[in-house]
Structures are given as structure tokens and as C-alpha cells.
Amino acid sequence: MDGEAYKKVKISVQHLKKNYGPLEVIRDVSVDVLEGEVVCIIGPSGSGKSTFLRCLNQLEERTSGTIWINGQNITSHTVNINMVRREIGMVFQHFNLFNNMNVLRNLMLAPVDLKIATKDDARQTALRMLERVGLSDKADAYPDQLSGGQKQRVAIARALCMKPQIMLFDEPTSALDPEMVGEVLQVMRELAADGMTMVVVTHEMRFAHEVADRVLFMDDGQFLEEGDPETIFGNPQNPRLQDFLKKVL
């Protein structure tokens, strides 16, 4: 038997639908993500990529369907979503660092406030994570004193301080100047190499090609095609995907 089959399913999405009023943004999507897998989602603007990602940690309430995280049905009414979110880090396009706190306090806020760690432990973890993203010297800086690339690396470190099992990225490099994209992708590459389960919405086709275990192409609220990067980029089947790739490559 194939060794892959023994891998734990980290995220399981079944018949997910999301409407905004009459607008169907996600139309009956089902997908599984395995432990340690890096899944990249590509697709045109407005196709529902962000909405899909935000449903995974319930920042967006789904209309119907079921989502399991670590085998727990997080769409059930009895689940405490705040507990679930501790396991799922999220990185946003616009960083969303807390502007009223310096970098260190950004990183320590949730672990300390949720009493997951003592102040000292949280500080140590924070400093370790800052080192991991190459920003040890910025612990005392405020968000407005950082470049875009630095902000995004802090945002990643902040998510990591919760020691999540899953990381979600929503176009983490789209708001960056080109020269800063590399540093953020590098951090993500290392994270992937460390075995983090990752779902990444991205327009960086090279990154997807290089790092993804699987690429999903979303269009009009559905995954029209999925496969390993070689196939998706080298031999796309769906005409919409072919069209999309022609435009972005």
C-alpha cells in the first residue's frame, strides 16, 4: 500500500457552499488536505479563493456543507471556534499587524491573553519565531516602522507563536514591492520544508510550481482542476485553466 494513504487528513471540506445574498461565491466544493501537505490555490480575481480560505477558519460563515479540521467538525453548533482557530494560523494580504503594539507584543498578545503561555515563555517563543523569520532586531519596532516584507514576516511569526498545526495564506505577497516578495516566500518555503500543513492562495506561479504538493485551480466558486504542479502548469486540461495560465505566465 502507498505510504501516503496513512497520512492524516488535516482538513476535510465536504460540499461547501457560500452565498452572499443571491450571489453564489462557493458552489459545492469538496477537498481534503493531508498532514504536511502544501496546497496552492490559484485562479482569477473574484473566483472565491479568499472566501474559501476564510471559511476554513470560519472568518466567513459558510452557507452549507461541512468542514473537518483534525477530524473535528468545526461547522457544528457545539464547537468553540476560538479553540479551533488556535490550531489554524492565518496570514493576510495586508499583514494586519496590530498597529497599537510593537512587534514583540504583537507576537505575545494571543498566547498570553489566552493563557496558553506565561509571559516569559511567550516572550521566548516570540523571540525564537522572530529569529526564524530573520527579524530578531525588530522586536521593539512598531508596524509602521517596518517594510512590507518585514511586516509580512512578522505576521507569519505571530501566527507561528500559537504553534498552529495548519497555516492559511491569502495572497501573502500581493501587496509587496517586487524586491520583498522573495524574503517572504523564503520563509514560507522553510515552513513547508519543516512539514507544516499549508493552504496558500497565491498569484506566485513559480512558488506554487516549486513548493506545492498539489495545485487547485478555482474559477467561479469551484475547483475546476487539481493536480500536482507539473501537470497543472505543464499539461493543463481545462480550457479556463489554460486561458488563465496564458494570462499570468
Next chain:
Amino acid sequence: MGKILSVYGPLLLTAMGQTLLLALYGLFFACIIGMIVGIMSVLKNRACRIFALIFVNLIRGVPMIVLAYFIYFGIPYFWNTVLQIGGLTLSALQAGTICLALNCGAYMAEIIRAGIEAVDVGQMEAARSLGLPYWRSMHRVVLPQAIRTMIPSIINQFIITLKDTSILSVIGFPELVNTAKNVVSKTFMSFQTWAIVAFMYLVVILILQQAAKLIERRLKRGRRSL
């Protein structure tokens, strides 16, 4: 002018003290009302939002002098005579405080709502994505940022409220305008008396405005200090 100052100066100063006292009481409760109603108006819960909307528009749609008469005369009358429950008397200070608190509270609620809405929704989302509950996120992340943008408007509202205390002379609270009226009726020196009163308001308000500028500058320079 000199005669008024020497004879009635202390009286007018005391009245100014009463004005400030009334304003302070009113502002204290206005802050509480404004905070509660302001936050209610950004909640997901529809009942809360509708309540906040009605409160704010009701208060803002009624002139304060009407509100003052209503609270001071109307409510005790209704309570004691119509409902026949009896025993409710409001002092002018109590009625004045309620009146100012409601009036200023409605405007504060609007300032606070606008302040919260001015904070990027991404801040709340980032906090929630880390597993922080709604109120923790509000308290730790959103409100501190909202308050920073609100402070100039809040101080401005303080100044307006201080001036509004003069309206409460109609219910007989011995604040500055009411006292000045008495002085005028005794001395017939209305030009001098009102000039002095105007000057007294002006001084207090100028001081407040300077304080506002100082705070604003500090906020701009060192966002860290708050």
C-alpha cells in the same frame, strides 16, 4: 465693571464652579452611555443596533431645552401624579446631569461608533484568527486604536457640553448663566455682567482647547504613549 467684579465676582466664580461640576457629572455619565451605545451600534446583533439607532436619533432630534423640561418637570409629574406612585423628586443638579448625559451621550456614541468603524476590519480579523474571542479582540486591539482617533472629537464634544450647561439655567440650577441673570436683575448692569460671563466661558474653553491641541500633538508624535 469693577463694582460687579468686587461685589459679585466670588458669586460668579462659585457659579462657574457649579457649571464645571454639572459638566463633569454630565460628561462622566455621557462617556459611559456613549461607550455602551456606541459599541451596541457596531454589534452584529440587530436588536442592539436598532436600539442604538433609535436612542441616538431620538436624543439628537429633540432640542436640549425640551429634554431638560421633560426630565425636570415631565417625568416627576408623570411618576407622581399620573402613575400616582409618588415620591420622585429630581434636584436641578440630578435632572441637569441626566439631561447632559443623555444629550452628550448620544453624540459620544456617534463619535465612538465612527471611531470603531475607522479601524481597519483586518485588525479584528487578525485577532480573531489567532483565537481571541470577540470582546478580547475589541478590548486589546480595536478599541485602543479607535480611541486614539476619537480623542479630538471627544474633547470637542466636552467643550460643546460645557457650553450646553447654560441651557440648564432654565430649570433653575445655579450655574453661571442663571447666576448672572440674578446679578443683572439686581444691578441692571447687563452689558458688564454678560461681558464678564462671556469672558469666563472663553477662558475655560480656551484652556480646554489648548489641552486638546497638546494631546493631539502628543498622539501624533508618540502613538506609543497611549
